[in-house]
Structure formats: C-alpha cells, structure tokens
Amino acid sequence: MKLKIRTGFGYDVHQLQEGLDFWLGGIKIPHTHGALGHSDADVLIHVICDALLGAANMRDIGFHFSDKDPKYKGIDSKILLKEVVHLLAREGYEIGNIDSTVCLQEPKVNPHIPAMKTCLAEVMGIPEEDISIKATTTEQLGFVGKKEGVAAFATVLISKE
Numbered sequence: 522m523k524l525k526i527r528t529g530f531g532y533d534v535h536q537l538q539e540g541l542d543f544w545l546g547g548i549k550i551p552h553t554h555g556a557l558g559h560s561d562a563d564v565l566i567h568v569i570c571d572a573l574l575g576a577a578n579m580r581d582i583g584f585h586f587s588d589k590d591p592k593y594k595g596i597d598s599k600i601l602l603k604e605v606v607h608l609l610a611r612e613g614y615e616i617g618n619i620d621s622t623v624c625l626q627e628p629k630v631n632p633h634i635p636a637m638k639t640c641l642a643e644v645m646g647i648p649e650e651d652i653s654i655k656a657t658t659t660e661q662l663g664f665v666g667k668k669e670g671v672a673a674f675a676t677v678l679i680s681k682e
C-alpha cells in the first residue's frame with residue numbers, strides 16, 4: 522500500500538493586552554499581559570490546528586470553530602486541538618511531526634517549552650519527540666518587538682496508508 526504524506530502550514534497573530542491571562546502552548550504563562558481573542562487566544566495551538574487542517578485540506582480553524590459562535594467564547598483551545606486531531610483521524614490521517622516558532626518579545630518562552638510539549642503531546646496523543654517548539658523575539662522590530670502582539674508559525678507532516 523502506498524503511503525500518502527502531506528505537509529501543512531499555519532500562521533496566526535493575537536494582540537496583547539494588559540491584565541489578560543496569557544495562554545500559550547496549552548499552559549498559562551505568568552505575565553502582565555495576555556493575548557486577546559474570542560477563545561483563550563492560544564496562538565501556538567491555533568497555528569498547529571491550522572497547519573493540521575491545511576495538511577488535510579480541511580479549511581481552517583475559523584471555518585470549523587467560528588469566532589462569531591458564542592459556543593466558543595473563551596474556550597480552552599486544547600479542546601479545539603483535540604477536535605482537529607479527531608477530524609484528521611476520521612480521514613485516516615496520523616500526525617508525523619510538528620515544528621513551530623513563537624514570536625514574542627517578552628516574557629521569555631524558552632523556559633516554558635518543556636511544559637508546553639508535555640501538554641500538547643497529551644492533548645494530541647502523540648510523543649513529545651514529535652513536537653518541536655522554538656521561540657524568537659523580533660529584535661524590538663514590528664508589532665511583536667513593540668510588545669503589541671504575539672505571532673506564531675507551524676508546519677506539520679501527516680500521513681495515511
């Protein structure tokens with residue numbers, strides 16, 4: 522049987538606002554500011570969802586979980602990610618690996634990466650070694666550098682027999 526391998530890509534941005542909880546990679550990061558959004562605004566989970574859906578050619582996160590739907594107001598993005606993994610599994614897809622980058626000026630993301638990997642591996646039911654999370658600042662440039670927002674990118678590989 523021929524193995525079908527596909528790649529997917531995701532990009533997302535959220536504004537940062539003072540006093541909000543800052544959810545990133547499924548965990549709460551201690552910080553003065555948090556990301557603004559209809560859901561919990563977890564930008565890393567959102568790009569992983571979009572990359573997975575894109576790889577399967579199943580539209581995007583906004584198509585499946587509308588930000589106009591009160592059902593998703595303040596929702597834990599881990600629930601959305603779990604649902605995306607189920608949608609792909611229903612089509613016979615398995616996740617190969619995920620590579621991602623979070624762009625944030627502050628706070629430092631690196632110390633939180635091990636906990637994010639543990640959390641996301643559990644949510645998706647895949648080994649931690651198949652999840653890569655990287656972090657970068659933008660050297661004070663642009664909306665990320667000016668601490669106005671957080672951005673993230675992810676690529677994934679999925680396959681089915």
Ligand SMILES: [Zn+2]
Pocket residue numbers: 533534535558562563564567
């Ligand atoms: Zn988002």
